[in-house]
Amino acid sequence: MDLLDDGDDQRTGDNAPEFTVSELSGAVKRTIEGGFSRIRVRGELGRVSRPRSGHVYLDLKDDRSVLSGVIWKGQAARLATQPEEGLEVVATGRLTTFPGQSKYQIVIDSLAPAGVGALMAMLEKRKKALEAEGLFASERKRPLPYLPEVIGVVTSPSGAVIRDILHRLRERFPRRVLIWPVAVQGERCAPEVARAIAGFNALSPGGALPRPDLLIVARGGGSIEDLWGFNDEAVARAAAASDIPLISAVGHETDTTLIDFVSDRRAPTPTAAAELAVPVRADLLASLGASGARLTGAQARGLGQRGQRLRDLARALPRPEELTRPAAQRLDFWGDRLPRALRSRIDGARLRLGTASATLRPATLAARLRWDRQRLDRSGGALDAALSKGVDRHRLRLAGLAGRLTLRPARQTLARAPRDLGKLAARLASAQRGGLAQRRDALAAADRLLSSLSYHGTLARGFAVVRADGGVVTSAAEAQGHSVLELEFHDGRVTRGCAREGDPGGGPAAAADPGPPRRKSAARRAPQQKTLFDD
Known part of the structure; x- marks a missing residue:
C-alpha cells in the first residue's frame, strides 16, 4: 500500500498545530498581561454594578469604545472616590482577560476624578440627589440650644481650628468640650467624620461620657480636593x-x-461656629442685672398698687357684725325647732316598731321553717335522680367505647402483611431486570458509537498511520528527516527505512507486528497530533 503524500487535493493549513480553547485563552491572557501590566485609562464611567459579593463591575467609555472593568471587594472599600455613573475618571490598574466570556478587562486598583470639572459635576449630581x-x-432643621452644657467637636486635634474654637468659647462662655479626633482630608476623612457624628449620637445621656447637646464639624480652608471628604454622601447622610x-464650619466663608x-x-469659619454655639457671658450678666432691677421695681410697684386697691375695696365693704347677724338669727330659729323635731321622730319610730313586733310570733317562724325544710327535701330527691341518670348514661357510653377498642384491625393488618410483602418483592425483581436491560442496551449503543468514531475503521479501508520517534508524520518533508518510519495498518504495524534525497534506496524493513491494533483514548493523544484521515 502506498503512503499518502501531500498532493494537490490537500487543504492548506491542515498541518498547522492545534490549540484547545483553554490553551488559546491562556496564550492571549499572557500576551495581554505581559504587554499591559500597569496602565492608566481616562474615560467616563458607564454602567456601575454592585452585586452582593461586594465587587464593583463597571464600564469605561469614550465616544467610540467601551472597556469593561472590575474592582475587587477589598480594594473597593479603600477607594477615595467611589464610582458613579457619568463621572469622568482616571483608572489605574492592569489589563487582563476573562476567559469565561472571551473578553478583556481592566482590574482597577485606584480611581480618581479627571480634574476639577469632574469633581464639580459629581458634587452637583450628589447635591441634586440629596435635595430630591x-x-x-x-423644616427639618432644628434650633440650636441657647446654652449647651456639653459641646462635641469633630476636627483634627493638632490643627489651629480646635485652638480657635476653644479660645473663643473661653472668651464668650466656658463650656465643657468633647473632641473626636478625625482626619480632615484624604481617604480617611469621610469615613472617620461619619463615624464620629454617629458615635456622638450613640452616647447615652447621663452616662460616664456625657452626650453632647451640640455638635460642631470644623476644618480650615483649602482647595476643593482638600475639602472633598466633606462632600462625601456618607458624611452628608450622617449629618x-x-x-x-449640628453646626458645619468647613473651610472659609466662600467654601x-x-x-x-x-x-x-x-x-x-470655625471661630464663627463657636460664636453661634454660646452667647457672651458678660452680655448675659448685664442683661441679667438689668432684668433683676426691672423685676424688683415691678414687684414693688405691683405690691403698692395691690395694697391701695385692697384698701379701696375694704372701705366699700359693710361692717363684719352686720354680715353675721342674719346667720345668727337663723341659727337661733332652727335651734328652737330641733327639740320638738327629735321628739316627733322618736314617737313615730316607736309606733312602727310596735306594729312590726305584733306580727313576729313563734308560730309564724315555725311554719316558715317547715315550708323551707319541705322544699329542701324535694330538691334533694330531684338531685339524686339526676345524678343516677347521668351515671347510667356515662356507663353506657363507656361500654360502647370499650367495644370499639379491640385488636381485631391490627391482627387483620398483620395477616395481610406477608402477602403485600410478596407483591412488593416481585415488583422489585421486575424493576431490577428492566433496569439491567436498559443499561445493557445503552452500553451496547455506546460501544457501537465508539467503534464508528474510531480511526481504526479508516485504517480498514486501506489507509495507514505513519509515525516516527513517537509522533505522527504528516508531510513528505517531515518524513525525509527520519531514517526509520513506523506504519500502522488495520491488522498490525511494520517498521521501514526511509530513503533520503540522493540515496539509492531506503533502509531495510523490520519485521511486521501482527498484534491487534491498540486503541488510544482521544483524551491521551498529544494536543499537537492530528490524523491524516479525518474527513
Whole structure:
C-alpha cells in the first residue's frame, strides 16, 4: 500500500498545530498581561454594578469604545472616590482577560476624578440627589440650644481650628468640650467624620461620657480636593441623621460643601461656629442685672398698687357684725325647732316598731321553717335522680367505647402483611431486570458509537498511520528527516527505512507486528497530533 503524500487535493493549513480553547485563552491572557501590566485609562464611567459579593463591575467609555472593568471587594472599600455613573475618571490598574466570556478587562486598583470639572459635576449630581430626598429642607432643621452644657467637636486635634474654637468659647462662655479626633482630608476623612457624628449620637445621656447637646464639624480652608471628604454622601447622610443639632464650619466663608446644606446651621469659619454655639457671658450678666432691677421695681410697684386697691375695696365693704347677724338669727330659729323635731321622730319610730313586733310570733317562724325544710327535701330527691341518670348514661357510653377498642384491625393488618410483602418483592425483581436491560442496551449503543468514531475503521479501508520517534508524520518533508518510519495498518504495524534525497534506496524493513491494533483514548493523544484521515 502506498503512503499518502501531500498532493494537490490537500487543504492548506491542515498541518498547522492545534490549540484547545483553554490553551488559546491562556496564550492571549499572557500576551495581554505581559504587554499591559500597569496602565492608566481616562474615560467616563458607564454602567456601575454592585452585586452582593461586594465587587464593583463597571464600564469605561469614550465616544467610540467601551472597556469593561472590575474592582475587587477589598480594594473597593479603600477607594477615595467611589464610582458613579457619568463621572469622568482616571483608572489605574492592569489589563487582563476573562476567559469565561472571551473578553478583556481592566482590574482597577485606584480611581480618581479627571480634574476639577469632574469633581464639580459629581458634587452637583450628589447635591441634586440629596435635595430630591428632602435632606436640605428648612423644616427639618432644628434650633440650636441657647446654652449647651456639653459641646462635641469633630476636627483634627493638632490643627489651629480646635485652638480657635476653644479660645473663643473661653472668651464668650466656658463650656465643657468633647473632641473626636478625625482626619480632615484624604481617604480617611469621610469615613472617620461619619463615624464620629454617629458615635456622638450613640452616647447615652447621663452616662460616664456625657452626650453632647451640640455638635460642631470644623476644618480650615483649602482647595476643593482638600475639602472633598466633606462632600462625601456618607458624611452628608450622617449629618442629616444626627439627633443632636449640628453646626458645619468647613473651610472659609466662600467654601461650600455638602455638609453645609444638611447641617442645622452653617458657620462661615470655625471661630464663627463657636460664636453661634454660646452667647457672651458678660452680655448675659448685664442683661441679667438689668432684668433683676426691672423685676424688683415691678414687684414693688405691683405690691403698692395691690395694697391701695385692697384698701379701696375694704372701705366699700359693710361692717363684719352686720354680715353675721342674719346667720345668727337663723341659727337661733332652727335651734328652737330641733327639740320638738327629735321628739316627733322618736314617737313615730316607736309606733312602727310596735306594729312590726305584733306580727313576729313563734308560730309564724315555725311554719316558715317547715315550708323551707319541705322544699329542701324535694330538691334533694330531684338531685339524686339526676345524678343516677347521668351515671347510667356515662356507663353506657363507656361500654360502647370499650367495644370499639379491640385488636381485631391490627391482627387483620398483620395477616395481610406477608402477602403485600410478596407483591412488593416481585415488583422489585421486575424493576431490577428492566433496569439491567436498559443499561445493557445503552452500553451496547455506546460501544457501537465508539467503534464508528474510531480511526481504526479508516485504517480498514486501506489507509495507514505513519509515525516516527513517537509522533505522527504528516508531510513528505517531515518524513525525509527520519531514517526509520513506523506504519500502522488495520491488522498490525511494520517498521521501514526511509530513503533520503540522493540515496539509492531506503533502509531495510523490520519485521511486521501482527498484534491487534491498540486503541488510544482521544483524551491521551498529544494536543499537537492530528490524523491524516479525518474527513
